[in-house]
Amino acid sequence: MNISEVSKKYSIPIDTLRYYEKEGLIPPVHRTESGLRDYSEQDCGWVEFIKCMRGAGLSIDTLRQYITLYGKGNRTLQKRKNLLIAERDKLKMRIDEMQHTLARLNGKIETYEERIVACEKELLKKRKSK
DSSP, rough: OHEEEEEEHTTTOOHHHHHHHHHSSSOOOOOOSSOOOOOHHHHHHHHHHHHHHHHHOOOOHHHHHHHHHHHTTGGGHHHHHHHHHHHHHHHHHHHHHHHHHHHHHHHHHHHHHHHHHHHHHHHHHHHHHH
16 A cells, blocks of 8 residues: 555555654565555554554654554563553543533533523513513
């Protein structure tokens, strides 16, 4: 799969894919004889993983750490797990904060809905009294 196809499939700009490869977040992608990137299923798996983790809020530095540990093999399983647990805990805190913010927004919207209904009733009263 070429870089354009991968870009479309995962909704990631081509420049970002190149950046991920340059930074070592995805392994070097095989090149065709003409020098074009040819993404394998394994490469696409890395792209999908990085996209997911970035979406969850993991920093480039954290992902570099993870990839470095991954490259050292099974002796780093516990460290990788601990890294992911720490990131999960941060994500959970952000979700909780967002839930609180959502509840507050919903409350504000409800207040405005009540005020709009009250204003509409008042306008109807005025029209009827004319």
